[in-house]
Amino acid sequence: MSNQKRIEEAYEQARERYAEIGVDTDRAVDELSSASISLHCWQGDDVGGFEKPDASLSGGGIQVTGNYPGKARNISELRHDLKKAFSLIPGRHRLNLHAIYGQFGQKVPERDQIGPEHFSGWVEWAKTHGLKLDFNATLFSHPKADEGYTLSSRDTGIRKFWIEHVKRAREISAYMGKELGSPCIHNLWIPDGEKDVPVDRFSPRERLLESLDDIYSVKYPHTQVKDAVESKLFGIGSESFVVGSHEFYMGYAMKSGIMVCLDLGHFHPTESVADKISAVLQFSDEVLLHVSRGVRWDSDHVVILNDEVTAVMQEIVRCGALGCVHIALDYFDATLNRVGAWVTGARAAMKGLLLALLEPNIKLREYEDAGLNFERLAMLEELKTMPAGDIWNYFCLKSGVPAGMDWIEEVSAYGQEAASQRG
Numbered sequence: 001m002s003n004q005k006r007i008e009e010a011y012e013q014a015r016e017r018y019a020e021i022g023v024d025t026d027r028a029v030d031e032l033s034s035a036s037i038s039l040h041c042w043q044g045d046d047v048g049g050f051e052k053p054d055a056s057l058s059g060g061g062i063q064v065t066g067n068y069p070g071k072a073r074n075i076s077e078l079r080h081d082l083k084k085a086f087s088l089i090p091g092r093h094r095l096n097l098h099a100i101y102g103q104f105g106q107k108v109p110e111r112d113q114i115g116p117e118h119f120s121g122w123v124e125w126a127k128t129h130g131l132k133l134d135f136n137a138t139l140f141s142h143p144k145a146d147e148g149y150t151l152s153s154r155d156t157g158i159r160k161f162w163i164e165h166v167k168r169a170r171e172i173s174a175y176m177g178k179e180l181g182s183p184c185i186h187n188l189w190i191p192d193g194e195k196d197v198p199v200d201r202f203s204p205r206e207r208l209l210e211s212l213d214d215i216y217s218v219k220y221p222h223t224q225v226k227d228a229v230e231s232k233l234f235g236i237g238s239e240s241f242v243v244g245s246h247e248f249y250m251g252y253a254m255k256s257g258i259m260v261c262l263d264l265g266h267f268h269p270t271e272s273v274a275d276k277i278s279a280v281l282q283f284s285d286e287v288l289l290h291v292s293r294g295v296r297w298d299s300d301h302v303v304i305l306n307d308e309v310t311a312v313m314q315e316i317v318r319c320g321a322l323g324c325v326h327i328a329l330d331y332f333d334a335t336l337n338r339v340g341a342w343v344t345g346a347r348a349a350m351k352g353l354l355l356a357l358l359e360p361n362i363k364l365r366e367y368e369d370a371g372l373n374f375e376r377l378a379m380l381e382e383l384k385t386m387p388a389g390d391i392w393n394y395f396c397l398k399s400g401v402p403a404g405m406d407w408i409e410e411v412s413a414y415g416q417e418a419a420s421q422r423g
């Protein structure tokens with residue numbers, strides 16, 4: 001039997017089993033096909049960027065470990081790798097760029113001098129490949145971020161520099177959104193914080209507020225840019241104090257009508273990010289999600305289909321919020337095949353979404369409304385061993401990407417080739 005035939009037959013059987021519990025798998029597959037996630041460019045080169053050759057991530061409480069051979073050294077290698085990754089991820093997705101990934105040419109501009117012209121190449125590339133773009137200002141890996149403070153710095157010059165950088169990043173976002181006919185999400189994360197206990201937590205937050213007000217006083221239509229601010233609990237070197245905490249940004253976002261970005265690695269390890277979605281959505285129309293995997297700390301391991309990811313996806317679907325929760329990936333592991341890392345994480349996120357779409361929501365709610373708690377619990381348990389894998393394989397087949405494990409060897413070979421060519 002051909003592989004295709006086997007997948008189709010398994011799908012038919014699984015479809016019947018799901019139909020018995022009131023789940024329409026064709027509909028789930030359709031909904032999954034129209035969901036998109038934003039693939040982060042920075043897994044491709046360990047958050048190095050293209051400001052200088054061999055640039056590396058520095059400061060800011062985030063860290064990449066590993067030196068797996070074959071990392072993308074320039075834009076064309078990164079694009080080549082991205083193309084490979086996208087070809088193995090089912091569905092139509094977006095690409096998330098950071099400001100250090102511009103096409104800067106010989107004379108690399110300072111960060112407060114960047115503009116749309118440095119990203120027109122990306123826009124053209126996105127058009128050719130049918131991709132939409134998202135964007136991030138980069139407030140780390142820079143001498144003006146070395147003191148640990150950027151937008152909340154005591155130093156007016158440093159603050160002004162970064163305010164201008166973020167303004168330009170938003171201008172670039174507006175350009176991308178306009179050119180591609182899809183709002184570009186501009187996310188702002190800053191590293192500001194302290195290793196040791198500060199006595200004044202008020203003034204830095206007051207300065208951050210002022211900087212943000214200046215930045216967001218420039219208005220763009222929502223058809224071009226949607227703004228998000230990303231909080232954090234702690235980082236390496238900012239263990240005792242992070243200026244942009246969750247409460248700070250939650251307040252700011254609500255006050256200013258912009259989104260919060262919830263990163264799965266940015267809360268206490270036992271805190272549920274899934275649980276925050278329904279709370280935030282009472283006050284905000286949209287949320288940005290950074291799907292990551294923290295192992296003991298905000299370590300940005302490759303995303304896998306674990307309980308956190310499943311819970312977050314269930315929550316999005318159960319809230320009927322697929323249209324207003326923007327799903328982006330955020331991790332960087334340099335110890336393994338980087339294209340493989342992209343594909344593994346993106347497929348895991350999509351699988352989580354599929355599991356959520358395969359829940360018999362009506363039945364579960366009936367149980368819940370009737371106080372039938374045992375029935376609800378038992379059904380949720382039984383669902384875990386329903387044949388979702390057969391629906392997944394069918395979804396991959398329909399999307400024209402390899403199902404099952406067929407892609408693993410292909411990515412290994414690609415990685416080996418890249419390693420030998422790139423030295």
Ligand code: RNT
Pocket residue numbers: 042047062136189230232263290298330
């Ligand atoms: C850092 C944040 C932020 C970064 C990217 C590179 O803790 O998660 O989103 O990972 O901007």
Ligand code: ZN
Pocket residue numbers: 189230263290330
């Ligand atoms: Zn993040």
